[in-house]
Amino acid sequence: MNSSTPTAYRPETRTATNLSLGFLTGAVIGASLTAFIGGCVVERTPLIATGLALPAAYGLLFLFLLATLPHRAREAAVVPRTALAAIESLEAFGGEASDVPVRFELSVAPDDTPAFRVEIRQDVNLVELPDYRRRGIVVVEYPPDRPWKTRILKRPTPEWEDRAALAQIDSVPGPAMKDETPEGCLSGLLTLLGLLLGVAAVLLLFRADLFDSHDAEGSAPRPSVTSSPSSSSSTITVTSATGTVALGPGRSMLDKGELREAVESLTQGADRRRALTVVVQNRLLTVVFSPTDLRTPGFDPRSLPYDRVPELVEEAGTTLGVGSPRSWQLTADGVSGSLRLTIVVTGGGGTGTVQTDGQGNVLRRSGS
């Protein structure tokens, strides 16, 4: 029998799809791993969620529903063809297992289509290995659209068994087609490129979060998240544990709306964090945030009666007859459970203290 041109069967159509899928998979792996690990390190929930959701969504929706399922359905719908084949050569690769991989080169002679030569690998049990010898006739099955997926039938039907016992098959000349993707190296490189691009994309998109926090770990005093000065004369610093606002010269926390604005600037963002302690001085606001543990006590730093602060500072100063107050400090403490505000005013004549509840109602006054 004469051979057809084996190259006609080459799996070239699937090359582009495979390459792009490999590239995309590499990108998703790179991006999700970077996002997840980076998110864990800087404790950023959106990053961690991206790292988990991206591969899940890609795997389920794209790879499985859009690529794998239709591909499998198309393959499964193809009716396999049975044919006789002559073994041109075989090479067994030994191992400890009872089934050893064997490389077969076969001349396949279908009844109604041209014969072709194919190289396959199939596991054969050691006990059955002597059944396969050079120029022996075997029954094979192959999908007509993918003849390189030829498989030797170890248990053919009696009809095919009888045909194989009597058949003579001529060798098919020419190179044998293989189930090898010639783009193997390119595919690996593209996947690697995708992986690197995925990593780079996440690093680029989240560079502010990732790199600033990384710097912070190297030098402890620096904040893990820093925003630039929000206005020309104040500096806002937020770390995972504390937040501070330092006002510029000529401004005071006692100015109308200044303190509330400063607190708002520290607590804006996706997660409204709770605070353990809030300390306010004339030009400095410091908030100690609660750890991200549900059971830790704390209070909403925005809930404090900031509008009453100037009045309370005034009261702490005047009650004690302090003539010209030099400095004041407000401390809101929620560690013990119930929120207490303590305003201490220190002047030339001594110290005045006013203690209030969370709503600003005066509980105690004292002075020295």
Added chain:
Amino acid sequence: MGWDRFLVLWCAGWGVVALIGYGMSLAGVTKAQRTVRLTGRIERVRPPRHGGSRTGGISVVVTYRDPASGQQVTVTNDGERGEMITVAWEGREVGLSHPPGRPHSYRFSNTPQEPGRGLGRPSFALFLVYVGLVVLAALDWGWPCALIGFGGPWALMGAVHLPEAVRAKNRRIERLAAMDTVPGHVVAVLKDVGVDEDGDTWTTITPVVSFTTREGTAVTAHCTSNLPDPAGAYGRDVTVHHTPTDPADFTLDPAAEHRSQKRDVTFHVLMCVVLVATAVTGAALL
């Protein structure tokens, strides 16, 4: 996102999956419902080769009538073809199934199967909803709720199924008592050696016995239990006990089977007791 909200989402998601699954089953469009189920007949049993592999089961040639064309079709159990045929005799009826329109993707089952309703996946989704609800209850009302949630329903289910388990044991013991006893022979010992991921070698030994029933049916069967020193059993004569109506139901040691049945029921009762104790502990701690 808090754990509570995550669990509610979990339950809602799987609840929707379960509803879709049950809806599809009601509409009759699940994979199991669309599968074509046929009955085939073993025409030939090929003798196993001593030292060969058990993979693929006993080599058989099966014929069935294709309902579409009305023609007789001959197939073999070559490659991945569903259940492994481990007991075979000429004339035995086996189950065959294939997706609609794809008779070449046929799969075997040891007995002809009733059409399924495809409730496996939605039921598993419902199970995941249940797990989510129990964890949610444990988070909201304390961890003893988990003991009640997991112990209670399973104890109830175990108790409901206990009478049926006892009846099944009794039926099995009756069948064991009424078994025919015939001589048999170990015609081959199959040996599968493999290497796992850690590089360790595993070996599976499967003796194959052959016996002829009083009606003259020559049966070939994998025999993996109640045969001492299976690796050296090749050529050994054995006594086979089998149910007269179904040679697939056979054993070499009815006494051991008898004991095993009793053990099964004891285990069932013990599990029920443990589950009830778990639920009671949970209720006491709550």
